[in-house]
Amino acid sequence: MLTTLKGLVLRERSVGENDKFLDILTDCEGLIEVSAKGVKKQNAKNASVSQAYCYAEYCLSESKGRYILNSAEPIRVFYDIGTDIERFALASYFSELLLYIATQEKPNNEVLRLMLNSLHFLCLKNRELLLLKSIFELRLMSEIGLIPNLIGCCECMKYSAPQMLFDLKGGRLYCEDCFGSRDLHGVELLDEKLLHFIRHIALTDMSRLFSLSAKKEYLLNLSNITERYVEIQLGKHFSTLDFFKSLTDGQIL
Ligand SMILES: [Zn+2]
Structure with a gap:
């Protein structure tokens, strides 16, 4: 057939x-x-x-x-990707994530769209690599049903505050009052900017997803948060990510 x-x-x-x-x-x-x-x-x-x-x-x-x-x-x-080692390493990480997830997930056209868009911007070279990495990581989790609850504090529903706490395992937000003296393990602090970026990546329409621009001082932070979210949610560490990080090692490319 x-x-x-x-x-x-x-x-x-x-x-x-x-x-x-x-x-x-x-x-x-x-x-x-x-x-x-x-x-x-x-x-x-x-x-x-x-x-x-x-x-x-x-x-x-x-x-x-x-x-x-x-x-x-x-x-x-997208053969151009192979001409640049950092871009190639990041694309390899995206592929490894998809290969890992796709064996467990139902067909999902939005996931394919996310990958195609990410490769498109990787080739265009007009977005920072860490921004593309963060967008791919968090949006992928959202598309496969691991979207965090970002409406507001999970207890009092406060929408935003100068500082909120993002519980990576529970996939939920707390305000400082409601978080109280809980253990900070697996928790990231978000200022209003970071919270805005995370909401944008998780929730905005695919057509506007890549219009995000984040100042360089935020990119390392954002990249670290989305990376930890993936690792904690999937319970898996990806060797292609280590390779990408060994090339870039704290630089913003
Ligand atoms: Zn609260």
């Missing part, structure tokens, strides 16, 4: 001399594994659509849940 799916290659794996397995995040079927035969041969017709960060309409033969690449029509190819 032939089927046509739009999708983004998140990872390619070599098989033997000539073939690859592709992990493709698709619009309708979520993450699928596709066998791409002969694509490593010179001048193979499907070579260019069998590489990481190619977004294309894939025509696949499907049999018993296994997919074989037939042909594909490229829509957008």
